[in-house]
Each structure stands twice: as structure tokens, then as C-alpha cells.
Amino acid sequence: MGYFETLEEGTAQAYEVAIEARKKGHDIETEPEIPLAKNLAERVEGLVGPPGIAKHIKELEEEMSREEVAFEVAREIVTSDEVMKADPGNKDQYKIKEEAADQAVRTALSILTEGVVAAPLEGIDRVAIKRNFDQSWYLAIYFTGPIRSAGGTASALAVLIADYIRLSMDLDIYKPTDREIERYVEEAELYESEVTNLQYSPSPDEVRSAAKHIPVEVTGEPTDQVEVSHRDLERVETNHLRGGALLALVEGVIQKAPKVLKYAKMLKIEGWDWLGDLSKTKKSDNNDGTDEESKGETPKVDDKYMRDIIGGRPVLAYPQTKGGFRLRYGRSRNTGLAAMGVHPATMEILEFLAVGTQMKIERPGKGNCVVPCDSIDGPIVKLRNGDVVNVDSVEEARKIRSQVVEIIYLGDMLVAFGEFLRNNHQLLPAGWCEEWWIQLLQKSANYNDGQEEELNQYLQERITARGAFDLSKQYQIPLHPDYTYFYHDVTRKDLNTLRSWLNHDIDDINIEEDLKVNIGPEKRILESLGVPHRIREGKIVLAQGDAYALLNTINQPLNTEDDISTLEALNQVSPVEIMAKAPTYLGGRVGRPEKTKERMMKPAPHALFPIGTNGGNRRNIVEAAKKGSITVDIARCKCTNPECGVGSMQAICPVCGARTVPTSSGKKRINVANLLRKAYKNAGVRKLDEIKGVQGMISEEKFPEPLEKGILRAKNGVYTFKDATIRHDSTDLPLTHFIPREIDVSPGKLREMGYTHDIKGEELKNDDQVVELRIQDLVISEACAEYLMRVSHFIDDLLKNFYEMEPFYNVKTKGDLVGHLAVGLAPHTSAGVLGRIIGFTKAAACYAHPYFHSAKRRNCDSDEDSVMLLMDALLNFSKVYLPSSRGGRMDAPLVLSSRIDPEEIDDESHNLDTMEMLPLELYQKTMENAKPADVVDMVDNVKKRLGKDEQYHGLIYSHETSSIHQGPKICLYKTLPTMKEKVNEQIRLAERIRAVDQKGVVEGVLNSHFLPDMAGNIRAFARQKVRCTKCNKKYRRIPLTGECTCGGNLILSISKGSVTKYLEISKELASRYPIDPYLVQRIELIESGINSLFESDRSKQSSLDVFL
Amino acid sequence: MTDDIILKFADAEILLDESAYNKIKSYDASPNLVDSLIKHMTISSPEMMVLTGKVVDDYLGQSTSAMIGSTYSNNQRAQMKLVPQDFDFHILKDASHKSYTNGEIKDLSSYFKSRYHKLRELLTYKRELKDSYSIKEAMSRDDVIKIVGMVNDVRYTKNNHKIIEIEDESGSATVLIHKENHEVFEQSETLLKDEVIGIIGSRKGTLIMASALVNPGVPRIDEKPMDFATVFLSDIHIGSSTFLDKAFDRFIKWINGDFGDDNQQEIANNVKYVVVAGDIVDGIGVYPHQDKELTIKDIHQQYEEAARLFGEISHVKIIIAPGNHDASRLAEPQPAIPEDYAKGLYELKNLEFVSNPAMVSLDGIKVLIYHGRSFDDIAMTVKGMSHQQSDLIMKELMEKRHLAPIYGERTPLASEIEDHLVIEEIPDVLHTGHVHINSYKRYKGVHLINSGTFQSQTEFQKIYNIVPTCAQVPVINNGSLKMLDFS
DSSP, X not given: OOHHHHHHHHHHHHHHHHHHHHHTSOSSSSSOSOOEESXXXXXXXXXXXXXXXXXXXXXXXXXXOHHHHHHHHHHHHHTSHHHHHOOTTSHHHHHHHHHHHHHHHHHHHHHHTTTTBSIIIIIEEEEEEEEOTTSOEEEEEEEOGGGGGGOHHHHHHHHHHHHHHHHHTTOOOOOOOHHHHHHHHXXXXXXXXXXXXXXXXXXXXXXXXXXXXXXXXXEEOOOEEEEOSSOOOXXXXXXXXXXXXXXXXXXXXXXXXXXXXXXXXXXXXXXXXXXXXXXXXXOOOGGGGGGGSOTTXXXXXXXXXXXXXXXXXXXXXXXTOTTSEEEEEOOBTTOBTTEEEEOHHHHHHHSSOOTTOXXXXXXXXXXXEEEEOTTSOOOEEEETTSOEEEOOSHHHHHHHGGGEEEEEXXXXXXXXXXXXXXXXXXXXXXXXXXXXXXXXXXXXXXXXXXXXXXXXXXXXXXXOHHHHHHHHHHHTOOOOGXXXXXXXXXXXXXXXXXXXXXXXXXXXXXXXXXXXXXOOTTHHHHHXXXXXXXXXXXXXXXXXXXXHHHXXXXXXXXXXXXXXXXXXXXXXXOSSOOOOSOSOEEOEEEOSOOOEEEOOOSXXXXXXXXXXXXXXXXXXXXXXXXXXXXXXXXXXXXXXXTTTOOEESSSBOTTTOOBEEEEEEEEEEEEHHHHHHHHHHHHTOOOOSOOBOBSSXXXXXXXXXXXXHHHHHHHHTOOOOTTSOOOEEEEEEEOSEEOTTTTTOOHHHHHXXXXXXXXXXXXXXXXXXXXXXXXXXEEEEHHHHHHHHHHHHHHHHIIIIISOOOOSOOOOSGGGGTTOEEEEEOTTBOEEEEEEEEEEESSSEEEXXXXXXXXXXXXXXXXXXXXXXXXXXXHHOOGGGSBSSTTTTTTSXXXXXXXXXXXXXXXGGGGOBOOXXXXXXXXXXXXXXXXXXXXXXGSOBHHHHTTSGGGTSOOOOSBOOSOTTOSOSSOHHHHOOSHHHHHHHHHHHHHHBTTOOHHHXXXXXXXXXXXXXXXXXXXXXXXXXXXXXXXXXXXXXXXXXXXXXXXXXXXXSSOHHHHHTTHHHHHHHHHHSOOOHHHXXXXXXXXXXXXXXXXXXXXXXXXXXXXX | OHHHHHHHHHHTTOEEOHHHHHHHHHXXXXXXXXXXXXXXXXXXXXXXXXXXXXXXXXXXXXXOHHHHHSSSOOOTTGGGSSSOOOOOEEEEEEOTTOOOOOSOHHHHHHHHHHHHHHXXXXXXXXXGGTTOOOHHHHTTOOSOEEEEEEEEEEEEOTTXXXXXXXXXXXXXXXXXXXXXXXXXXXXXXXXXXXXXXXXXXXXXXXXXEEEEEEOOOOOOOOOOOOOSEEEEEOOOOBTBTTBOHHHHHHHHHHHTTOSSOHHHHHHHXXXXXXXXXSOSBOOSSSSTTGGXXXXXXXXXXXXXXXXXXXXXXXXXXXXXXXXXXXSSOSSBSBOOOOTTTOHHHHHOTTEEEOOBSEEEEETTEEEEEOOOTHHHHHHHHSTTOOGGGHHHHHHHHHHHTBSOOOOSSSSOBOOOXXXXXXXXXXXXXXXXXXXXXXXXXXXXXXXXXXXXXXXXXXXXXXXXXXXXXXXXXXXXXXXXXXXXXXX
């Protein structure tokens, strides 16, 4: 049986059990509520419909591209006979037209977003046919806030689809009035000043032009309580900001103008040519700023990632600064899809980087996730005793960590070619590395195939300096990277100084022993070159290899006359070619910390059962039951048995046992004590101290969960989410290959699951063989495993006691979870993806195949999402619990994709490199700053495998990682308890990293974190709301009565503490470091402002009171 | 005689201790001494209002008996002026050094109670509300309803009637204004959250149907004779790269009699007071990346530069209130700019610092100074109101008798125990700034003045298409407005 068949069979079994359980009638629906979808077409039908569309989409896909299918489907929906016949003047028939247009937009948008994202459901409120002032009919599309989840391109295309529908329905264009146009201009500015920044800030003229020319009305419901001054327009229903419409207009149509234009041309939709002018006049858009950089030009410094320096999130390297991360091309089995490799020794020494920690980086993208890779270069550090050490293992890093006084080089960052491709960022010169050197050797004219064995030997063991020079001479290739130092980081004069200093005591440069030299200022040059050395008995000791390499490279004084670089001058004298060790340094700072944690709502309920304020602050149902009966807002259900007809709030009539149907909801008196007593009995639980419910239901029908589920969740220590599923959230990390030992699963167990062979084609017998990961298999964190075990116990209890069936999981140890099915689900989406648990990682992350993350529309730059057990989703999920508010259907498993088709997932994963070694030509092209699109032919990636069997296996990598969870598992940000300690460590680190300016970091933290925070909170303090401690009601302004209508106490919503929390530390930083006086004064002003708000003048005046 | 001395000092809000009292009493020319001491105290050290024996000694030591004989103690610069000036200057209301809040919820509560009581008093003074009662009581009555409440919310029903949520200390009520009731409906267009109004109407179930809305209002005031000129400035923004230094130099020259035509010079000679309604400097850290738009990045030096410029004005009295760019707290009322930041200005003997807002008396003319931060909120919420026509906003604020009614939006309000922003007494002049656009209106005898700016159009204003009126200075000369252009 094939892999997918195994998964499908397991899924079918789970459904069978769930169907049987649901049939018992304890839930509102008598069958599982998550339809299975094998592919995109079925997901679209499952999410937005219309019924039967899946088959048609599949037919169309045969001959068209995805985008064309979307537009064609939309056209067909609105041009059916029924719709065409309908007369817009007739009220009912007009509605037919509107509904068809609405359906068409949603279905088409769903196709464009792979049938995963919630935007087609939640991002569009409605589509309306409205009248221009000249009485012609036009189309209006009402966007809502969640359109954001569609992304810029899809929301822009939604507008284009709407226009295509308008054309197909033969409606006129939207003719905006001047006031309506200015309204858009005002809203765009107001949104940025009052709500949040848009990804792209358009000029007023850009908005004006777009608003004027878009042939449909882009409007929407109010999203923010901010009023505009262009009020009471006849055709705009709200005077508040229309956030969704702005997103579609600005981040959609305006920002993605070139793409929209491309599609409009492709589909021959007229009336969009004005976009051409727009994209020309568009202000340079820094997000894709690299488009403008022409080939061969040196890239500009981009310090965007440094613009906001946050307290406790250290800057690790300034942009393009000596000592920063060295760019190394390649992919390891745990990198790609925005995850990048760093040597675990670097992570250990920095302590602020753990497996899965996010970094904001300079290039090629904006962010990444850090994963360990130990086949690349580690850091070069200087110790307290003066030693300079090349750290290449975690053990050594831990040993010397406390003695590090300077981090001279941070080591490599392993960046896949695919990252450059995805960001359309010009290639940057590659660091000089072994894989490049070896290919030069192989391609050399003097090389023949018979020498392969000899060559392998060089790769196995460390090459000697003399050997390296010999090879370079023999094959006419540059010197091996091990003996190539960071020459370009020092001056020619430095090298000459160094040369005479080293040569002082020796007569022969072919030295055979370690070289001892007297300590002098020249040591700093050695440090800058990254040459390891020790201090022994007051002398500097250079290892023989390094001494040999230096003496033989700088074998004559360099030319300091001509205007040439250090490297050029060096190559004039060196007997062999010397390459630039680190032509590209990457800057970066720590971003969001890694995460793996159970999903808890605040406060976290065990059951979606409303008890009002009767359960106290902890919403304890046991507490509420002590009151006997309570009044709550809850569903009313009516018994379907005509002879009974009793009203209740359960799915089964408590009197006659027949099914009930919900009729309405309202205040009702319920006897919780009685209900709880019965539920204890049904659940087979004697008594619990705490079962947490909710204050009120936020769903439409307010149908409560059976109390038994809450009892059993409480018993097993698990919590429910708003949709009655139990989730565990982790940072997403990619994985294409694993080693049985590292994921803590035996080869035997793996063979049972179909892992029969390793990557070399050998049978899987040992726990250290490298195995390729199947695309829907998951390696979950140990915390996640621990939680899911408890969930499985809950499910088994539920099946046994509540549904009276056999237990399903029978999990005793975490190893028993292996092979069980789970559902991955990301926020902003509404389609779960089926996965299978195959192992465990110590990292605080969920390792899964890049396809799996992509199928959820996630990448690995610190996105996080949830995993739940399949049976939990099938038994307990119900649409009836979903919040009725906007966005309520996001992050809910409305359909389940059982099979991942790499062609139908986000195309980001198509950029994943699948090569054992990047080709020599590519390294050479990086030196020319080639555009990735121009050299993509040289690279084997997923895109080239799509539609073939190779898309599922053979996705090989170029750099080995001995363990996917080496290095710290929790970063220092999370272990340090207070902001003060975090900031102190951040600054201490800044002191030690050569590529970071400490003063700049202090100023940055103040400027972009502490000062804005305090200023914002002072402002907020003086216009704050108040809140009732008893019923939690909020008041915009304190009532004159001074108390809540419920009689409860009112308290301030912004405490003094939140205003002053960064004041002390800011003052301390200002006094300790020589920072910009401007900042010092700002702190002083803020302090006096704070004092004025919190200290009465009366205390200062008390001495005067004596006279009064 | 004894009572005379104490009363005079009490009127000037100066405390005196026993030794000072005995010293003054024993001085043979004490009536004159009392007057000149009061002048001395209010001019030289407005923050120190306790007269001790030592101060009296110091004063007597430094003053000649001739000077005590005059009613005004001149400083050196003032002696150089052509016509000796006789300043009858008083600070009538000032919130500096009266910030009694600890930032606790009880302070917030007493702040709004204070607002309600002050305005309620003004409202119930009116004939039509003389016999008003509490909301709680109103809801049990069937005859005409007369209540005074603070507005909580204003919104529309589906049928476009207007709903006002209103409250007092007894409870809250919902008031409906029928859209066919044109007069009241139109009046309600300018209703603001958190203002205090009177409502007359009838009860219909739990609703009150309004038949009239009553503002605290402004009675017409009589014109007072003014035989001098007062200059109104604001938003000078010294330190900003867009500060119009040349224009400001021309202004200084003019006030010193060295600039302008005969007519203008004549006005200059008549100038007795200069009032600055905030934003004398551009400040620091007021908005993100402000440092890029500053020529002086040091707040102390900004005020030093202000001291240099204002120091050249010698023969007139200068009164300065803070604005949102100044080195005072942001929340209103803003205490006077502290001496720590403006040493140079404090050394000028002819200069007075007051709070924002503050009421001063200039030779008997009452000037209410308010920077104008609340205009932002009102321009945003009321149809037909804009920064361009701040005179319309000022008129509304006068009718509502409150300078910043809306709570919780852009204008930060400090939870002072007393609401200093209530306009308890009708001024002769209401002087504001902040919007950088001049406006003037005479309303029921009150001069409503917005004094524009000495800052050219900023980047921010460019984006929002705000065109400032630069270097145009309003002057009230002998009771009528003159606009002088220094651009």
C-alpha cells in the first residue's frame, strides 16, 4: 500500500469511529462536520461552493492555468441562463443577480488562494449591484478586515474578478463622485495615522487615480472606530474607516499594480491600462526594492531590520559589517522555506538564538528562522586570556562561553538559493568555501577521474597547509578555504606590518613547528584576519599550519602605492590565488522567540458552557453549581418528538430522549447543579475541584457543549479552543530528511510506517541512517507530544464513557503516538491539512516537510500554527460553536485536505533547492550579482519536479546537519525573567560582538522601544477607559455615579505601572552610556510628564499649608 | 489698616508670614509699599507666593524710597522705553502648581464630577432650568422633564433620528431627538461627547423626547474701553527648521518701533502686552523622527534662543502659556513651562508664565488663553467644523462653556480634582493657537482670536494639505482688530 493510501485508510478508520460516535446524538450534528477534500477543487467546494463546482474546476484545470480557471468559473456562474434572464428592475430577480455575483467572487477568490485561506468566506461581506447617479447599474464589492489573509495579490485579483463579473453581466462601470474619491484619499491617510501602517504608503495622487479608475466600487464595512470628515456620502454606508476596502485598494490594486495589469492583459479585460502609469510613477517600493538594482551593481545598505530595535532582542550584526554572518549558499535537511542554518556553536555563544528563533535580517528576505547546521563555519571568538579560537562544536562553545570577550566573526549563515529566488533578490558574492574549491579542483585541466579516491581523502580529513599549497599549485586553483583568512578586512599596511612581525624570528618560511612570537599590537591584525592563536607563557603561539599559510601567502611586502584593494595587492605576491573569504556579510537581529505551547484562550475553558459571572473570576462550573440554578444566555432547543415538545438546551431531549433542534437563544434559568451531577455520572468521574466554563457563548445559537466533555478535559488537564478542538501551537520548521535516533523512534517502528530504505537506497536497519521524510509526516516537539498524549486520554475517556465505545488511541508512552494522524491548521485559514506523527524533537518547534507548511500557507520565518489530533477534530469540532462575529470562521477546520498535491500549494515551496552541491557556475555568477531568475536553470528545485514522481522524493540537500536540535532549545529572551535583565544581556552582547555598535543598540532600544512605549502609554493614560472588576463592563468615560451599573468597582484600564515600566531602565541606560543628549532630554521630559500625572503638588506644598 | 494690608495681599493670592506683616506695618509708607511689593512679587517670582520677612528686607534694601513711591518697580530695560508703562496685570486663573492628582481612579471621578457641577451651576442659573431635577427623579415624572446631564454618546437610529445617552449622578437616560423637530435636531448637530447640557422634553416610556436643548451659553458682554494695544502670538516653533526667523526678526523690530509704516509704528508704540498661546518652541520628541526637522535639537537651547529673541522686547509685558510642543506635561491643563527648561526666559523681568489654559487681566481686559488642542477632536467629529475656521469652534466652546469637552480622543486630559477647562467666567478675549491658521470673530462682545503661526508649512501639513497663515499677527489696538503681516 502506498503512502497516501495508508494515510487515507487511517483517515477512513477515524471517520468510521467518529460517525458511530456522532450517531449517538449527543452532539448537535449526527455526523462529523469536517468534509474531506482530496484536492483544491474539493476544498473550494467545501469552503464556499457552489455544490458541484469541484468537478467542473477539475475539468477546466485540464486546459487552463489556475488564474484562468478562477476567472472562467466566475464568468460561468454569472452568465447562467437564470442569471442572464433576471431583470435588475425586479426586486426578486435583482437579488438573483446579486447572489450570483457574490458566489462568483467568492469561488474565484477561493481558487486563487488554493481553497485554504479564510478570505473568500470572511474577507468579503457581500457583493451588490448599485446605481450610478446617471441611473446606470454597477457592481460594488464590500470587503472586510479579514481580506488581509488573502494577501495583496489575491485581494487585488478579487477586484479584477469583480470587474470581469461586471463585464460578463453587462453592467456599467462605477462612476465615483469627487467626494467619494477624496474619501478614499482621506481614509488611506487616516488609516495610517490612526490604525496601523500599510505595507505600502501610497501618495494621495495614487489613491486618487486608483479610486477614479477602478471600474467597480471597492467599499466595505466599517472596521475601526475612526470617523472620516468626508461624511454622509449617499453611496457610502458608513462614516467610519473601511479597513478591508483600503487593504484591497492599497496593498492590493496599487501595490500589486504590475501583477494586476499583467492579468488584465492576459485575460483581455479592458479599462486597466491606467495601472501602467501608476506603477511607473509609484514611489520606489522598498519591499521589492531589489527589482531596481541592475545586475552588477553593488547592493545598497539596507538597515530596515535595524529601524526598530526592541528591548531584549539583540542586534547580532550591523548591515554589511565586518564580523557579521558570512553568506554561505546551500540547503541543509532542516533549512529552506525561509529557515536558514547557523552553526550551533554560534547559537550557544550568543545564547539569544535557539532552534526556531526568528531573526530579522538584512538580505535576502526580511526574516528567517534559525536552525542549527554544523557542517558550516562556526564563530571565531577571543577569550579573556587572549586566545582566539575557531569554535566548531557545541561542547566547546559551552565550555568557553563564559570566557568570551569578543565575538570576532559570527560564522556562516546557510542561505538557500531559493531564498534569493523567492525574494527576487540579486545574488550576493558567495563566501569562499570547500564545496566551491573542490569543484574548481575537479574542473581543473590537470584533474582526471582516477584521482577521485585521493580527493575523497582530502574531504575526509583536514588538509595540511603544505598540502593545500601543493594542490593549488598542481591544479592551478585558489588556496583551500581553511587556509584563506579574512584578508579583505585589513589594510595592505596591516599585512606588511604583520609580515615583518612574523618574519622577525625565523629564517625559513617552511616552518615545521608552531610559531611563537612576542605579544604586540600586531595581534589585533591576526584577530581581524580570523587566524586562531593562543597565548602561552607570555607569547603568541600560532599553529604550524596557520603560520605556514600566512608566511607563504604574504611572502613579500605588498604594494601600497597603487589604488588597489588588499586582496588585489596580496594576489600580486602570493604564489597561489587567494579568494575573498567573506565577500558578503549579512546583518540581522533577533526577532520573535521560538514557541511550543498549548493553545489557551484567556481565560482558558475546559468546556464551552456558559455560566455568566456565577463561577467567579476563574469561571468555575463547580463553583456555579453550588448556586443550584443560574440564569444564563443560552440556546433554546425543542424536542422533535411531536408528543413531547419539551424545551431544553441539549441535543437530546432530557424527557423523552428524542433529538432536539435549536430554535432560538435567550436568558434562561438552568439547574447547573443537577446537570453537573448527571454529567459526572455519564463521564464516570466522581468529582473535580475545577471545571472551567465560559462567561457567555459568542456563537449565533449559543448552543453549549455537553458538560461531560468539560469534565473529561478537566480530568486530563487539556483546554478547548473556541471551536471545541484542542490545539497545540509550535513554530514551523522545515525538514526533508531525518535520522531515526534524533527523532527518538526505532528503525523497526519506522519500517512499519513504510520507511524501508535510507537515502542511499540501503535498507533501514540502524538508527543513524539518513531517511527522507514523507511529505505529510510530522516531527512534533516533546511538549506537544506530552499534551497530545493527554488529549488522547481525553478522547479515549470520552469514547469509553460518554459515547460508550471502544477507546481509540490507547496511548501509554509518547512513542505510542507515532503513526497517529493529526491535523495541522494555520490562523487565517479554514482548511486543515492531514498529517502523521512520526517522531519527536527537543526543539520548541514542529518540524515538517516544507510542502506540509506550504499547504497551510505558512513559511518558516517564525510562523506558528497548531496541531490537533484527528479524532478530536472529528468528534468535537462543530460549526455551531464558531463565533458569530466577523472572522469567526478563520482558524477553524471547515474542510480537511487529506492529500497534499505539491502543485496545489503555495508556490513558495516550489523554490526549494534539491541539489547535492550547487554548481560551480552558480558560485561564479554570484560574484557578478546575477539575478536569480537568470540563473535558475542551473539549479534543481521543486518547481522542475512538479507533476512528476520526483516531486515526492529525492529532494536532496547540500549541507549535512548532524542533529536537527543541536544548540539551545530555549533562547535567553525567554529564560530571563525581567526586561531589565533582558536588556542588560542584550547590551552586554552588543559589547562583545565586533559587528555591533553598542551605543547604537542602546539608542535603538530607547528610540524604537522604550520611549515610544512610554509616550504612547502616557497619552493613553490621559484618555483611558475604565473597567468593572465584577462584570468586566467597559466605560469610555467613568460614569458620574462613580460605579458600574452592576454596582461593581471600577478600575483604570491603564495602570500607573504600564506607564512607568520602562522609566527606570531608560534612565539607567541614559546615565550609563554616552548616548545622544536628544534622547536624554526626551527621557527627562517624559519623566517630568509622568511625575506631573502621578504626584500631587500638594505633597510639595505641604509646608505652605502651615500658614493656611 | 491692618485689615487693609492682609486683604490686599489676599486679593493678589500672596501669603505673608507674621514677620513680613510686622515689617510692612511698621514701615511709614506702608500703603505704597504694599502695592509695590505685590507688583514685585507677581513679576519677579510668580512661583513663590509666600512673603516672608526676609523678602521684605531684601526688597527694602534694594529699592530706593523713590521707587517704592511709584506704583511700578521698573527693571533696567523698562527704564529705556520712551513712554513709561503702567501695567495693571493680574493672573486671574492659573492651574500651575495646582496639580493635585495622583492618577488614581478617584481623581478621575472627581474630575468629571467637578465638570458636571460647575456647568450645572451655570445651567440651573438659567430661567428655563431653574427647577430641574435629577435624571432618576425625571424618569418617574409625567409632566415636563427638565434635566441637566453629561453627554455619554450621540448616535442615530435606523430612521435617522438622533439618540443621546445622558447621565448625571443619579443615573442615565436615553434622549431621542426626532428628525422632524428641525430646530432641535439642527442644534444637536454640534453636540459633543462629555459636554454638559440641559434638556427639556417629555417622557415616553423609557425614552425622553427632547423639545429643547440648553447650552450654558454666553450672555452678551459690554464693550470695555481699551486705550492700548495687545499682540497675540502662538506657535512660533523656535528650533524648528521651518521656523520663520526673518519674519520673526521683523516682528521684533516692529514692536521696538523700528519697522513698518507710520500707521504700523503708531500701533507698535501703543503695544502694552504680548500674549503667546503655546508652542513657543518646537520641542523635542513631540512626534517620531522630529530631530530631522530641528535646527536646535536641545530643548534648553530652544528656550535660550526664545529668551534671546524675546529679550529684545523691552517695554511691554509678555505672557506665555505652554502648548503641546512645549516642555510641559501633555495632559491638559498644562502647568506653566518650568524654570528648569526656560531659565533665560525666567530671567526676563517683563515676562510671565501661565498655565494652559489661563485667564489673565490686562489693564482690566480679561484674556482667556488656551492653546487649542481640542480643536483636533472637534474638527474630526462635528460636521462643518474645520481647522480652517477655528472661530466657529471657539464660538461653540464658548456656548458649551468648556475648552476641551471630548474625553478619550486626541486631547489628553489630566484627572485633576477640579476641572480647570470649564469657562467659568466670560472673558473679553479668547486667544487660541495650535491650528496655525488665523481666525477672528466677535461673538456676543467677546473677541475670538486664533493667532496663526511663525512656522512655514511642515512636511506633515503638506501631506494633509494644510496651508498655514504664516507671520500674520493679530493685534487688538484700542479695541479693534488689526492684522499685521511680517512675511
